[in-house]
Structures are given as C-alpha cells and as structure tokens.
Amino acid sequence: xxxxxxxxxxxxxxxxxxxxxxxxxxxxxxxxxxxxxxxxxxxxxxxxxxxxxxxxxxxxxxxxxxxxxxxxxxxxxxxxxxxxxxxx
Numbered sequence: 001x002x003x004x005x006x007x008x009x010x011x012x013x014x015x016x017x018x019x020x021x022x023x024x025x026x027x028x029x030x031x032x033x034x035x036x037x038x039x040x041x042x043x044x045x046x047x048x049x050x051x052x053x054x055x056x057x058x059x060x061x062x063x064x065x066x067x068x069x070x071x072x073x074x075x076x077x078x079x080x081x082x083x084x085x086x087x088x
Contacts (some may be wrong), residue, residue, distance in 0.1 A: 003058040005035065028067060029058035060062060 011017050034054040045053055061071040 003033075003061060005056050005058055006032075007056040027070075030067065031063050032057040034058075034062050 008016055012048070032051075034059060035056045036054060040051060047084070061068050
C-alpha cells in the first residue's frame with residue numbers, strides 16, 4: 001500500500017511507557033487506520049477504546065499535501081524498517 005505502519009511502544013513487561021512531550025515538538029495530527037487482521041470486530045468498539053482494539057495502525061499520509069510530502073520525500077531518506085514503523 002505504500003503506507004507506514006506503526007505499533008504502540010511497549011517496555012520489557014509489556015506495559016506502555018508514560019512519556020511527557022512538549023507541545024512544540026508536535027508537527028501535525030495524523031489519521032490512524034487500524035490494521036484489523038482476520039476475524040470479526042468487537043461489538044462494543046467505540047471512540048474511547050478504538051486505540052486498544054488493534055496491535056498496529058496505518059498512517060493515512062494521503063489526507064493532505066503537507067503530510068504526503070513529509071512521508072514520501074522527507075522520510076524516504078530514513079531507514080524504512082525501524083522498530084517503530086515499517087512501510088507496506
């Protein structure tokens with residue numbers, strides 16, 4: 001698909017680490033598309049538990065021109081198989 005796939009970061013105990021980031025370090029918001037895999041979705045899936053429902057997500061880089069440029073031109077120079085993301 002050419003889309004980047006991201007997974008939540010976990011520590012050695014399988015817990016999500018808590019991190020505080022400065023608001024100036026956020027470049028822009030992104031759309032995450034769940035990688036559903038095989039099987040049925042949960043019937044009780046809502047906006048409040050949707051991020052916990054899947055193990056990985058695709059980043060929708062086609063949402064606007066700026067995000068598309070960022071992922072295709074700038075990040076193409078980065079190694080595409082880092083631990084935090086993989087391109088499919």
